[in-house]
Amino acid sequence: MARIMVLMLLSLSLISILPLLTTAMFHVKGCVYCDTCRAGFETNATFYIQGATVGIRCQDRKTMNQVFYTEGVTDSTGTYNIIVENDHHDHICKTVLVKSPIAWCNTPDPGRNRSSIVLSHYKNGVLNHLHYANSMGYLKDEPLPQCHQLLQYYLSDSDI
Incomplete structure (x- = not known):
């Protein structure tokens, strides 16, 4: 009897995660900021940009040809939420800055203008569909006066 219960529980747990394994849909989340001090990282003077356009680009690992591209826009907190369908296990995927709506803060920071992301469940043990990308930033034309301090x-x- 105990063996039957264990098998039933195991069957139910497998049935409950089966949709996760067969549905290749990913929710990519990250944020875009304005580096007001041109520091190359987020500071207390950083603010997050509403209306920035972010792209997700995937390239074939062998040919480096682009095989997937989609875009999203940041909300009032500077956060983007982009849904990506299909598993990209043999692709190199990145989030990239596309456009800032702020004229005086629209130069992509060369070190923070993209973020690598894994959009696959293939042989990596990750079942979560929510994937976080590192923050990406634009540089303000001129640093704020208080930035030196x-x-x-x-x-x-x-x-140092």
């Missing part, structure tokens, strides 16, 4: 604060604990 703010950056000194950030560097005060370093050994």
Whole structure:
């Protein structure tokens, strides 16, 4: 009797995760900011950009040809939520900055203008459909006046 119960529970658990394994849909989430100090990272003076356009690009691993592309726009908190259908297990996928709606903060930070993401469940053990991408940023044309003092604060604990 116990063996039958264990088999039934195992069957039910497999049935409940089967849709996750067969449905290849991913929810990619991340944010876009304006680096007002041109520091190359988020600071206390950073603000998040509403209306920024973000793309998701996947390339074939062997040919490097683009095989998938879609776009989304950030909300009032600078966060984008993009749904991607299909598993991209043999592709190199990245989120990329496309366009900033702010004229004085529209230069992509070369070190923070893209983020690699894994859009696959293939042999990696990841069942979650929500995938977070690293924050990406644009550089303000001119740093804010208080940035020098703010950056000194950030560097005060370093050994530089």
